[in-house]
Amino acid sequence: MQALAKSSSLLKSDGKLELKFEKRRGKTRLIDCYQQPPLKASRGLYIDGTDHCTLYLMESSGGLVAGDHNEFTVHLKPGSNVTLMPQSATKVYPAFNDQPSSQQVTINLDEDARLEWNREEVIPFEDARFNSATSVQMTSSSSLLWAEILYPGREKRGETFAFRECHTHFEVWIDDDCLVYDALRLNPAEQMLKQLGVLEQFNYIANVWIVSPSMDENMDHNLGEILIQTDKHKSGITKLEGKGMLVRWISNDLPLLKKEVDRISTFIRKHYWK
Amino acid sequence: MNKPNVDLSNHSNTGAINTDVLYLMHIHDSAFPIGSYTQSFGMETYIQSDQIRTKQDLLNYCHAYLFENLVYTDGIFVKEAYQLVEKDDWKQLIRLERICDASKNAVETREASRMMGKQFLQAILPVFEDEKLQTWKKYLDEGKIRGHFPIAYSIYTAQMKYDLYTTILTFLYSSTVSLVHNAVRAVPLGQKAGIEVIHQLIPKIAKAAEHVLDKSLQDLSNHAVGIEVASMQHRYLPSRLFIS
Numbered sequence: 001m002q003a004l005a006k007s008s009s010l011l012k013s014d015g016k017l018e019l020k021f022e023k024r025r026g027k028t029r030l031i032d033c034y035q036q037p038p039l040k041a042s043r044g045l046y047i048d049g050t051d052h053c054t055l056y057l058m059e060s061s062g063g064l065v066a067g068d069h070n071e072f073t074v075h076l077k078p079g080s081n082v083t084l085m086p087q088s089a090t091k092v093y094p095a096f097n098d099q100p101s102s103q104q105v106t107i108n109l110d111e112d113a114r115l116e117w118n119r120e121e122v123i124p125f126e127d128a129r130f131n132s133a134t135s136v137q138m139t140s141s142s143s144l145l146w147a148e149i150l151y152p153g154r155e156k157r158g159e160t161f162a163f164r165e166c167h168t169h170f171e172v173w174i175d176d177d178c179l180v181y182d183a184l185r186l187n188p189a190e191q192m193l194k195q196l197g198v199l200e201q202f203n204y205i206a207n208v209w210i211v212s213p214s215m216d217e218n219m220d221h222n223l224g225e226i227l228i229q230t231d232k233h234k235s236g237i238t239k240l241e242g243k244g245m246l247v248r249w250i251s252n253d254l255p256l257l258k259k260e261v262d263r264i265s266t267f268i269r270k271h272y273w274k
Numbered sequence: 275m276n277k278p279n280v281d282l283s284n285h286s287n288t289g290a291i292n293t294d295v296l297y298l299m300h301i302h303d304s305a306f307p308i309g310s311y312t313q314s315f316g317m318e319t320y321i322q323s324d325q326i327r328t329k330q331d332l333l334n335y336c337h338a339y340l341f342e343n344l345v346y347t348d349g350i351f352v353k354e355a356y357q358l359v360e361k362d363d364w365k366q367l368i369r370l371e372r373i374c375d376a377s378k379n380a381v382e383t384r385e386a387s388r389m390m391g392k393q394f395l396q397a398i399l400p401v402f403e404d405e406k407l408q409t410w411k412k413y414l415d416e417g418k419i420r421g422h423f424p425i426a427y428s429i430y431t432a433q434m435k436y437d438l439y440t441t442i443l444t445f446l447y448s449s450t451v452s453l454v455h456n457a458v459r460a461v462p463l464g465q466k467a468g469i470e471v472i473h474q475l476i477p478k479i480a481k482a483a484e485h486v487l488d489k490s491l492q493d494l495s496n497h498a499v500g501i502e503v504a505s506m507q508h509r510y511l512p513s514r515l516f517i518s
Contacts, residue, residue, distance in 0.1 A: 171376070181376035183348070185495035195338035197316075197501040198324055205499055224510070236506025238381045246379050248506070250499050 002157055013040035013061060015070040015127065021053065028053040037061075039070055050092050054083045063091030064130070067099030073106045076113035076142070088274040089121035089151070092128040095164065100129035107135065109142035117219040118265055119147035123164035124202050125154060136172045140243075143212035144172065145268055147261050152182070160203050161188040172244070179211065179240055202250035206257050211244035219245055222271070226263050233257065297434065299397065302448045304360045308393045308423070310452035313386040314460070314516035316505030317453055321460050331369040334459050336475055340450050340482045343498040346380055347377065348387075348424045349486035352445045355428035356438050370491070377494060380505035382518035391423035394430075404433045443483040450475055460515050484505060
């Protein structure tokens with residue numbers, strides 16, 4: 001029994017990625033990067049020819065297997081401007097040994113720093129157990145755009161809500177004040193997910209969280225005009241205390257969902273983050 | 275099953291216990307001014323899109339609202355707040371209230387919960403001079419808290435010495451029943467249909483209260499996304515009977 005426990009702990013992977021950015025000589029630079037497999041980061045890319053730095057986040061193992069844990073720690077020093085793009089969706093394999101896989105993202109944004117995380121996608125396979133916690137500590141002058149899509153499983157194989165549990169927790173603190181504290185705990189076997197008011201006939205959940213000092217009164221109205229409502233796809237927009245905005249979707253139309261998440265992100269970049 | 279402390283059948287209990295029941299009935303009287311008759315918490319969006327049309331639709335909706343929303347959100351706040359009031363832990367109670375506020379994503383639902391809590395404090399304080407409730411009102415006036423109803427309710431029930439199960443049970447009851455009353459007016463349905471729905475819900479409310487007893491802050495979950503999106507869409511409805 002002991003040997004088994006030992007071997008299972010050896011098999012577990014513990015990915016780590018610690019990134020620190022700073023604005024130096026007019027450009028945001030990656031000044032510190034610690035990577036422990038299977039997590040890895042690309043070089044800093046300057047796609048739009050500005051100070052803005054883009055990085056791809058890579059996961060070389062192909063997904064989380066029972067008990068794996070990935071940890072991301074990101075620190076943006078004052079005035080830095082970064083986009084982080086996970087290269088692929090996080091795939092969570094069945095928890096054969098009962099161990100949940102987990103992911104922890106810890107983000108620190110200093111004054112006037114701006115981070116876009118676009119986008120986090122999670123696919124929990126049949127029998128998967130997944131726990132994720134994302135915590136953002138920022139100041140009233142820093143900005144965040146966080147986009148995410150939660151899949152019901154490998155839908156094309158007819159696998160919807162066949163996972164055992166999928167728990168996500170997302171919180172945002174502006175100095176000492178908690179602005180967002182959003183938890184989703186999906187336990188399909190115990191819950192009436194298909195009922196009116198819960199997830200209904202929809203399989204995908206998506207969010208775009210925007211927290212920024214450059215919000216205005218009409219922002220929800222402007223974003224609302226981008227969104228299409230159909231029988232297979234619906235969304236809502238809400239303001240977060242004048243400091244942020246949430247767009248939340250439930251949908252069965254993945255291509256449209258991805259398109260709208262991109263449209264919202266582009267709109268924010270173009271009109272609010274000039 | 276846990277049984278409430280108050281035993282109505284036992285006449286040897288002194289009058290004090292029976293008046294306790296009356297105080298509890300009083301604050302749940304639909305005429306008690308906390309404004310629940312003006313809030314639908316997103317339900318009106320479903321009524322207007324014809325997704326709640328019949329007695330059975332309403333029963334199904336309230337069932338989901340109870341087990342997938344209240345049990346994972348306000349029910350947990352009621353329970354956690356009650357325990358913190360008993361421990362006299364103001365620091366954690368204020369933190370809990372912040373979390374309660376930040377966890378309600380849809381602005382209309384967030385404001386409805388604040389408004390009901392404020393109105394509850396305003397209505398109860400002149401007739402119930404309790405030190406803890408007064409402190410809570412002072413925090414509200416100072417802007418330290420937002421006044422959310424589940425927390426204010428638990429301070430009152432803890433101070434009135436109702437037990438935890440009764441506190442959760444009555445909170446779930448009043449939250450669900452006020453939705454039924456509102457649906458009867460808005461769908462519209464007959465009074466008889468409303469009574470039938472409530473009677474079918476009562477055993478479920480007791481079951482839901484037991485679920486809440488097993489939960490803690492870590493179980494908080496906004497997975498009733500449909501209700502949340504409906505609440506976000508509510509303000510864009512062309513005509514509205516309710517504030518939320």
